Amino acid sequence: MVKKYVAAITSLNGDKIGTHPTGEATFTVDDETLMVEITMDHTSPNTQHWMHFHGFPDGKDAQPATIAQDTNGDGYVDLAETEPVSGTTMVPFNDKPEKMDIPTDTYPTSDANGHFHYKKEVPLAEISHKFKEVFNDDDLHLEKRVIYIHGVPESMELPDTIQGAVGKYDQHTTLPIAVGKIKSAD
Template sequence: MRALLQATCLCGIATLAAAQGDAVDAVSGTFQPVNTVGETFTGSVSATPGDGDVVLRLDVEGAPPGMHLAHIHGFASADPEASACPDAAADTNGDGYVDLIETREQAGVTMIPFTDAPAGLQIESRNYPIAGEGGRMTYEQTVELAALQDEVEAAFDTPLALSQRVVFIHGAPEGTELPDSVQTLEGVPAAVTIPIACAELDAVEQ
């Protein structure tokens, strides 16, 4: 009987530890402009877990009118280091712009899209947030937490670790001319992927 009780106790402790290991803190961040094309940008982002879900929110002002790619970026490792918003040193080719490719050294890779289905991790989408003529852009989406964790781990071999990540908003104002040296993804114009704002996600004190 004592052995059975000990085994039951150990099983309970292991289950609790696993649950705590999967716990996700609420995080938030304040956007800072990236590149001169985003100099009017202000706003915030948050991810708030509860009841098995996590709610992703954006609330920004000063965005160029139109749809903007927005993603959580981070390092794909089992114990990821903290990502950081890029500084001027990230402009390694010296063309005056920090492009998407140049952000990877400090911020990592694109992971989670702010679309109508974030857990799908589909970067190509027509359902990103849209800024109105006045520059206001909001977004709110509730995502099943376990599904998001599973997809991130399967795709990147890394935990969700939101407090180690950053959020980028991309997309220059319509008509912006960028030099050919501004790097982008194959088949996607640089004006679409160039970062205009970045926020570092930090745990929210409860």
């Protein structure tokens, strides 16, 4: 049985970063694969964009963050501020989502116009096994997740109040720039 999910992706932090990214993600699940396709426009040009679905391991329904989540009042919604409504980072959309290695340099890079297209066929058995290992559940529960697109150029001035460093990657890499709720298309 094939199940399809979609997310309309809209801007987050657009007024601060000077661009309002938009896009769409589709997730098609059959007995063997998870096909992920993400198209984005109006992102920061020539920038690598981390992308993930976020959610709650306990099954709570994740929601997209809005400016209301800017708890420190700096005008930005950073990665840490998304967690109360969106949960934790779960599955990356990089070269090997099934490995669930979040901090890598294998995410898509936008072109000079801020456009990119990502398409990946993920072995369902592998991603389900890894998801169970990490989150104690082998069902991805896509209908309870949100997708985030992250990343602005290193040259962009950002306040020190933005949280979200992951290893060697600073807030330029992890700043959320767009978000969408994943919904069943069936």
